[in-house]
Amino acid sequence: MKTKLEMLSFEKIVERVRKLKSDTILIIVDERVWSLYNDKFSLEEKITDKKIIFWIAPRGEESKRISEFEKCIESLLEQGVHRNSHLIAIGGGALSDFAGFVASTILRGIDWSVVPTTLLSMVDSAIGGKVAINSRFGKNLIGAFHRPVNVWINTEFLNSLSEEEIKSGTGEVLKYAFLSKDIYEMIIQKKGRNEIIKACANFKLDVVNEDPFEKGKRKILNFGHTLGHALEKASSLKHGVAVVWGMAIFFLIFNEGKYLNELKALKNILGWGDELPPWNVGAVPTNNIISYMEKDKKIVSGDTIDIVLVEGIGKPVIREYTIEEIKNKVKSGLDESINIIL
Ligand SMILES: NC(=O)c1ccc[n+]([C@@H]2O[C@H](COP(=O)([O-])OP(=O)(O)OC[C@H]3O[C@@H](n4cnc5c(N)ncnc54)[C@H](O)[C@@H]3O)[C@@H](O)[C@H]2O)c1
Structure with a gap:
């Protein structure tokens, strides 16, 4: 499947989420990004006909630990994920590597989209479907190829970077x-x-x-x-x-x-x-x-x-x-x- 890439405002991103053909949306978001931008999304208020499940991951590279992966995936499963759930990653390259890896493994893989929030992730890491977490033997050693369905870029995120x-x-x-x-x-x-x-x-x-x-x-x-x-x-x-x-x-x-x-x-x-x-x-x-x-x-x-x-x-x-x-x-x-x- 090919990825669709668009440059969008915050409002349009919410609109795109609303239009996804899934009744369950999993949001995995970088903690720092969420503290700065959660008011731009307010997904639970704006999207009332879908179940929205959040996982707030530790900022940056901290998220890419095996222990975080276990906590996150168990929590999502507990809250009710199915094969047609759609996962959305909001954060920099570390967050999208982590969230993409969750998307690639949960129930043997579900669809996902990325909202990159760093310059590096907008031009590079959000695109291409290389997803991974770190091992104590090195970075990105546990991973997969799992391409996102959408990459939604909003360069306003760069104002706080x-x-x-x-x-x-x-x-x-x-x-x-x-x-x-x-x-x-x-x-x-x-x-x-x-x-x-x-x-x-x-x-x-x-x-x-x-x-x-x-x-x-x-x-x-x-x-x-x-x-x-x-x-x-x-x-x-x-x-x-x-x-x-x-x-x-x-x-x-x-x-x-x-x-x-x-x-x-x-x-x-x-x-x-x-x-x-x-x-x-x-x-x-x-x-x-x-x-x-x-x-x-x-x-x-x-x-x-x-x-x-x-x-x-x-x-x-x-x-x-x-x-x-x-x-x-x-x-x-x-x-x-x-x-x-x-
Ligand atoms: N999958 C790929 O193809 C690929 C390619 C290159 C790099 N990577 C991975 O990307 C990671 C690096 O990503 P990165 O450079 O985007 O950094 P990052 O995701 O580690 O984020 C850096 C810091 O910026 C913060 N942050 C993110 N967005 C912000 C915003 N809009 N405003 C303020 N703070 C913000 C984060 O909380 C974090 O503290 C590495 O883990 C690397 O392995 C993956």
Whole structure:
């Protein structure tokens, strides 16, 4: 089933919920989001002909625990869920990963829709149906592919989002600028925020429709992420910020520094000031980064890893390298990259 993506006001979102062909609606919402926006929904008052069951999940990543999953699913089952119930996730990427996983498992899977509330979730995590919770052995290790029926985006949510979270989402927008010439041009032409968000979300949706299970083209969405994930852990960076550094280092290692100027220009247009490398003080944690990279789940077999590179703006390519090759490239590349200022 393909996902329908719309940019909607709060009123229209409530209208869409009212029109769902289900008599039971399960709402799973991020605690912080609910404290800020519950008056915009008042679903129980506005929708009287459906049973509405709420689960307020702890904010952000806290929701993605196995113990939360158990509590939530048992509570929903206790209150009466059936196969035709429709689940709605309201929150950032963590919440939609969690709620989507609940939707994928409860009664062997029910329909669900997402109302993303962070920039990162609007352009990325709400779309595509990768849903997961965390294991003590790592993030997102317990999960499924379960695509939402609808993604309803209202950018008014961004008004309450912290600068740090906006910056992280902007990192993913920068990634799309190198995957799609149209998005690159839109940013250079300083198009409005909503237009850019819509273009990024639709770009991801198109890619996912072509390759729902990440067997081929969908891998391009991981541009910047191989090193990004490693940097996120090694330097405790926000996800999208780490992705930008992951792209920058790849430009150095694989493109002889080409596209770094473009990256800087795009970054400045999107309101991201000069940025020193996360390893600013002291040595680059190369060994740490390599060890995190080795554990990354994008490793496709015993000793190779799929790497996304760009051969031009809007021209991503996927290459398979041996881990040894990548280790050597990263070692030499990171020594040089100490001087990059984005
Ligand atoms: N499924 C995917 O394809 C995919 C892709 C990328 C990332 N992810 C996942 O997404 C998660 C990160 O998501 P995120 O960056 O959206 O952050 P998040 O969901 O962790 O939210 C960050 C913080 O912002 C708060 N928040 C959310 N919306 C708000 C709003 N409108 N106003 C004020 N505060 C708000 C939350 O309570 C939380 O404290 C990670 O768990 C990551 O694994 C999933």
